[in-house]
Amino acid sequence: xxxxxxxxxxxxxxxxxxxxxxxxxxxxxxxxxxxxxxxxxxxxxxxxxxxxxxxxxxxxxxxxxxxxxxxxxxxxxxxxxxxxxxxxxxxxxxxxxxxxxxxxxxxxxxx
Amino acid sequence: xxxxxxxxxxxxxxxxxxxxxxxxxxxxxxxxxxxxxxxxxxxxxxxxxxxxxxxxxxxxxxxxxxxxxxxxxxxxxxxxxxxxxxxxxxxxxxxxxxxxxxxxxxxxxxxxxxxxxxxxxxxxxxxxxxxxxxxxxxxxxxxxxxxxxxxxxxxxxxxxxxxxxxxxxxxxxxxxxxxxxxxxxxxxxxxxxxxxxxxxxxxxxxxxxxxxxxxxxxxxxxxxxxxxxxxxxxxxxxxxxxxxxxxxxxxxxxxxxxxxxxxxxxxxxxxxxxxxxxxxxxxxxxxxxxxxxxxxxxxxxxxxxxxxxxxxxxxxxxxxxxxxxxxxxxxxxxxxxxxxxxxxxxxxxxxxxxxxxxxxxxxxxxxxxxxxxxxxxxxxxxxxxxxxxxxxxxxxxxxxxxxxxxxxxxxxxxxxxxxxxxxxxxxxxxxxxxxxxxxxxxxxxxxxxxxxxxxxxxxxxxxxxxxxxxxxxxxxxxxxxxxxxxxxxxxxxxxxxxxxxxxxxxxxxxxxxxxxxxxxxxxxxxxxxxxxxxxxxxxxxxxxxxxxxxxxxxxxxxxxxxxxxxxxxxxxxxxxxxxxxxxxxxxxxxxxxxxxxxxxxxxxxxxxxxxxxxxxxxxxxxxxxxxxxxxxxxxxxxxxxxxxxxxxxxxxxxxxxxxxxxxxxxxxxxxxxxxxxxxxxxxxxxxxxxxxxxxxxxxxxxxxxxxxxxxxxxxxxxxxxxxxxxxxxxxxxxxxxxxxxxxxxxxxxxxxxxxxxxxxxxxxxxxxxxxxxxxxxxxxxxxxxxxxxxxxxxxxxxxxxxxxxxxxxxxxxxxxxxxxxxxxxxxxxxxxxxxxxxxxxxxxxxxxxxxxxxxxxxxxxxxxxxx
Numbered sequence: 001x002x003x004x005x006x007x008x009x010x011x012x013x014x015x016x017x018x019x020x021x022x023x024x025x026x027x028x029x030x031x032x033x034x035x036x037x038x039x040x041x042x043x044x045x046x047x048x049x050x051x052x053x054x055x056x057x058x059x060x061x062x063x064x065x066x067x068x069x070x071x072x073x074x075x076x077x078x079x080x081x082x083x084x085x086x087x088x089x090x091x092x093x094x095x096x097x098x099x100x101x102x103x104x105x106x107x108x109x110x111x
Numbered sequence: 112x113x114x115x116x117x118x119x120x121x122x123x124x125x126x127x128x129x130x131x132x133x134x135x136x137x138x139x140x141x142x143x144x145x146x147x148x149x150x151x152x153x154x155x156x157x158x159x160x161x162x163x164x165x166x167x168x169x170x171x172x173x174x175x176x177x178x179x180x181x182x183x184x185x186x187x188x189x190x191x192x193x194x195x196x197x198x199x200x201x202x203x204x205x206x207x208x209x210x211x212x213x214x215x216x217x218x219x220x221x222x223x224x225x226x227x228x229x230x231x232x233x234x235x236x237x238x239x240x241x242x243x244x245x246x247x248x249x250x251x252x253x254x255x256x257x258x259x260x261x262x263x264x265x266x267x268x269x270x271x272x273x274x275x276x277x278x279x280x281x282x283x284x285x286x287x288x289x290x291x292x293x294x295x296x297x298x299x300x301x302x303x304x305x306x307x308x309x310x311x312x313x314x315x316x317x318x319x320x321x322x323x324x325x326x327x328x329x330x331x332x333x334x335x336x337x338x339x340x341x342x343x344x345x346x347x348x349x350x351x352x353x354x355x356x357x358x359x360x361x362x363x364x365x366x367x368x369x370x371x372x373x374x375x376x377x378x379x380x381x382x383x384x385x386x387x388x389x390x391x392x393x394x395x396x397x398x399x400x401x402x403x404x405x406x407x408x409x410x411x412x413x414x415x416x417x418x419x420x421x422x423x424x425x426x427x428x429x430x431x432x433x434x435x436x437x438x439x440x441x442x443x444x445x446x447x448x449x450x451x452x453x454x455x456x457x458x459x460x461x462x463x464x465x466x467x468x469x470x471x472x473x474x475x476x477x478x479x480x481x482x483x484x485x486x487x488x489x490x491x492x493x494x495x496x497x498x499x500x501x502x503x504x505x506x507x508x509x510x511x512x513x514x515x516x517x518x519x520x521x522x523x524x525x526x527x528x529x530x531x532x533x534x535x536x537x538x539x540x541x542x543x544x545x546x547x548x549x550x551x552x553x554x555x556x557x558x559x560x561x562x563x564x565x566x567x568x569x570x571x572x573x574x575x576x577x578x579x580x581x582x583x584x585x586x587x588x589x590x591x592x593x594x595x596x597x598x599x600x601x602x603x604x605x606x607x608x609x610x611x612x613x614x615x616x617x618x619x620x621x622x623x624x625x626x627x628x629x630x631x632x633x634x635x636x637x638x639x640x641x642x643x644x645x646x647x648x649x650x651x652x653x654x655x656x657x658x659x660x661x662x663x664x665x666x667x668x669x670x671x672x673x674x675x676x677x678x679x680x681x682x683x684x685x686x687x688x689x690x691x692x693x694x695x696x697x698x699x700x701x702x703x704x705x706x707x708x709x710x711x712x713x714x715x716x717x718x719x720x721x722x723x724x725x726x727x728x729x730x731x732x733x734x735x736x737x738x739x740x741x742x743x744x745x746x747x748x749x750x751x752x753x754x755x756x757x758x759x760x761x762x763x764x765x766x767x768x769x770x771x772x773x774x775x776x777x778x779x780x781x782x783x784x785x786x787x788x789x790x791x792x793x794x795x796x797x798x799x800x801x802x803x804x805x806x807x808x809x810x811x812x813x814x815x816x817x818x819x820x821x822x823x824x825x826x827x828x829x830x831x832x833x834x835x836x837x838x839x840x841x842x843x844x845x846x847x848x849x850x851x852x853x854x855x856x857x858x859x860x861x862x863x864x865x866x867x868x869x870x871x872x873x874x875x876x877x878x879x880x881x882x883x884x885x886x887x888x889x890x891x892x893x894x895x896x897x898x899x900x901x902x903x904x905x906x907x908x909x910x911x912x913x914x915x916x917x918x919x920x921x922x923x924x925x926x927x928x929x930x931x932x933x934x935x936x937x938x939x940x941x942x943x944x945x946x947x948x949x950x951x952x953x954x955x956x957x958x959x960x961x962x963x964x965x966x967x968x969x970x971x972x973x974x975x976x977x978x
Contacts, residue, residue, distance in 0.1 A: 025140075026136070026140045027140050027143050027144060042164075042167055043140065043141075043144070043164050043167070043168075044164070044167045044168045044170055044173065047133070047137070047140075047168075047173070048170065048172050048173075051133075051172065052172075066139075067143075069142065069143050069146045069147075070139035070140075070142050070143050071116060071117060071138070071139065071142045073135050073136070073138055073139030073142070074135065074136070074139065075136060075139055075140070076136045
């Protein structure tokens with residue numbers, strides 16, 4: 001996964017962060033993805049991907065509020081960067097474009 | 112801040128292994144989930160999930176970067192990266208360096224293994240430092256003779272007079288061949304049967320795997336087997352209590368011991384109780400001139416050896432002897448027995464300490480060669496790297512950085528060599544074992560102390576080889592190096608010296624190999640004084656009924672087409688004959704008692720072996736010559752004082768097996784290997800003692816003849832195995848150890864040559880590349896190719912030649928010393944030195960020529976354009 005390409009999971013995480021807006025951190029993304037995809041999630045995978053995306057500058061993070069349920073520890077909140085937004089849209093556009101190129105006949109039953 | 116509800120151990124665990132910047136967030140997330148889960152699935156399940164989650168966090172991305180972030184590590188990985196890059200750019204010389212060193216290490220390793228093997232003989236006997244063997248010396252006017260045997264009564268006598276002797280063990284090697292049988296399994300065994308006294312296991316440590324040590328040898332007709340022997344006859348090692356037939360006597364297997372490793376002076380497959388031997392020779396203890404026993408003493412720790420020696424030296428039976436010869440007994444420590452100077456009568460052939468030293472020297476030289484290659488190549492590349500260093504310094508690298516850079520490069524190269532060496536060793540080890548005949552297996556290597564060599568040498572080399580360039584570069588000043596430096600063209604700089612040394616060593620090794628090869632070939636090609644070829648020997652063991660039918664049998668065999676002659680004897684050339692004391696009157700009429708060899712033969716023996724009678728007559732058919740006529744060889748006659756062989760004819764003799772008169776003298780022939788001079792041999796007819804039949808064949812087309820022989824044999828003696836071999840093969844087996852040594856030396860010489868040439872190739876290649884511009888300029892200015900060739904040639908050949916010249920006298924000296932151990936010596940002619948010279952010069956010329964041609968043919972413009 002070089003700079004301009006997103007892995008499948010990375011894309012999902014980015015989408016989730018975008019959806020959650022101000023409240024995107026490991027647990028919420030974890031829950032959201034679990035709900036959206038119905039897959040069994042591993043917490044560490046989410047952490048890993050979040051860190052990766054931050055390294056690639058698609059996300060940026062800031063420390064957020066501490067709560068009692070976290071034992072008084074702060075959470076790390078992630079938000080989308082312009083670059084992140086860009087790469088998401090590019091991916092989406094690529095998909096759309098390829099979908100449009102499919103001859104109608106192959107889509108029988110799916111239209 | 113409310114208190115965390117996570118168990119403390121989890122917190123500690125995570126803080127321990129997790130990245131600092133992640134720890135807190137992680138713990139917070141975990142706690143949040145845990146908290147939530149308590150509500151939904153209960154505390155128990157929440158805990159389980161928690162632990163699972165924690166475990167799943169043990170992934171690379173989350174682990175503490177202990178090393179990664181320090182400055183040193185970053186620099187180190189940088190240096191390593193650069194090292195690898197340089198490697199790729201300098202592929203030829205780098206490969207050469209690594210290869211040379213690996214080959215050097217592997218060679219040294221195997222040599223070390225060999226040396227370790229040779230010097231570790233008998234180490235497995237825990238009491239070896241307290242064990243001594245007894246040697247007897249006979250002083251007679253014919254000369255002193257020392258051998259490792261004593262009379263039967265010596266050891267028991269010593270034990271009775273010396274309380275310091277804890278145990279005295281007598282061993283006796285059973286001569287000749289014997290028939291062993293268990294049911295259908297029937298084989299002839301020889302030279303691997305020892306008679307041993309009951310306290311054998313109290314002195315020597317051989318591991319018993321079946322049966323009891325206690326009563327293993329305390330009564331006649333008991334035998335101890337090695338695993339190998341047990342498997343051979345019984346198909347299993349758990350055979351104590353079983354019966355084994357030996358020469359048609361019933362023996363009970365009392366114990367089985369582990370197979371005996373190669374590095375043991377005591378080698379046997381069968382251990383028979385000494386009582387069996389003594390039972391058939393009731394007079395032995397009173398016979399002080401018959402020496403059949405290899406005796407070993409186990410002494411008390413606090414023994415004063417010199418006092419014991421005194422007691423040993425003065426055995427009453429010998430003190431009181433009135434004969435002209437003197438007998439004395441002496442002690443020899445068991446620990447160093449493998450390298451003993453005294454070979455005669457010993458149970459196993461001695462190792463050659465000289466060879467061990469030689470190999471050690473060879474190993475050291477090879478290592479030196481490899482080092483020189485390394486240093487040579489490293490310094491050669493230096494000039495190329497000046498630019499790089501200078502640029503780095505300009506950018507701001509400190510001296511220590513540059514230094515470290517080069518040291519790391521050094522270590523990387525050494526590291527790669529070490530890895531390659533390990534690989535090579537693992538692959539080559541089985542072949543090494545085959546060569547030496549050992550069966551240690553790879554596990555042996557793990558305990559092996561010299562394994563340290565594998566690590567120490569690369570490290571040392573890295574340091575030594577790397578220091579010079581590293582220091583030099585660190586100290587280089589920046590500006591002058593960016594412009595091209597003028598290369599020094601002196602004939603005698605460091606590199607030339609190294610080359611000289613390298614080829615000196617290589618020359619010495621080649622010369623050494625030739626000398627050794629020449630000497631051994633000389634030994635094998637020598638005229639032995641008898642016919643070795645086209646003889647098949649049938650070994651039927653001690654069987655007096657067959658022996659006594661020798662005339663009938665000979666007639667039968669002679670009928671077979673292709674058989675040119677048949678003779679019977681107790682021993683064949685290549686085997687040590689019986690040793691017997693023989694009394695003869697010398698020319699002055701004094702009785703001389705000498706210890707000489709005796710072989711029992713039939714009347715055909717001398718003629719069928721192509722021997723010459725120089726005085727008197729050969730044996731005649733009929734009764735008269737049986738046991739009462741003796742034929743001796745020239746050396747024997749001389750030893751008894753008869754310089755003219757004619758004179759000994761008619762003198763009477765007294766000897767085991769019959770007294771009588773000397774009827775003839777036969778020419779000297781080498782019945783044993785040429786390591787020694789011809790021994791003192793006597794021949795007598797005594798059919799009872801015959802064990803071997805020699806069949807002379809008309810041609811080399813043997814298969815049919817052997818089948819016929821076998822068929823005839825089986826018709827006559829269906830119960831006796833037809834055991835045959837070729838005389839030339841068995842005779843040459845005596846040179847086996849030498850052959851092994853020669854193979855090893857040849858191998859290592861080739862290794863040394865290889866390393867030397869490899870170094871030369873890379874070096875010249877590199878050098879010529881560097882000089883491209885110079886060559887091109889000269890071409891443009893009108894120099895002819897031949898002049899340029901000559902110039903390069905001269906530069907490299909000079910050190911090589913000088914190396915050779917220096918090596919020659921040194922090699923000559925050592926060669927001579929080595930050859931002196933042999934009674935028959937190969938002539939060291941000039942020829943020996945000429946061959947290596949030609950060889951080396953050819954190689955060098957070809958290499959230099961090839962490299963130079965490469966560049967000379969080029970269009971000068973292409974090189975000059977570079978600017």
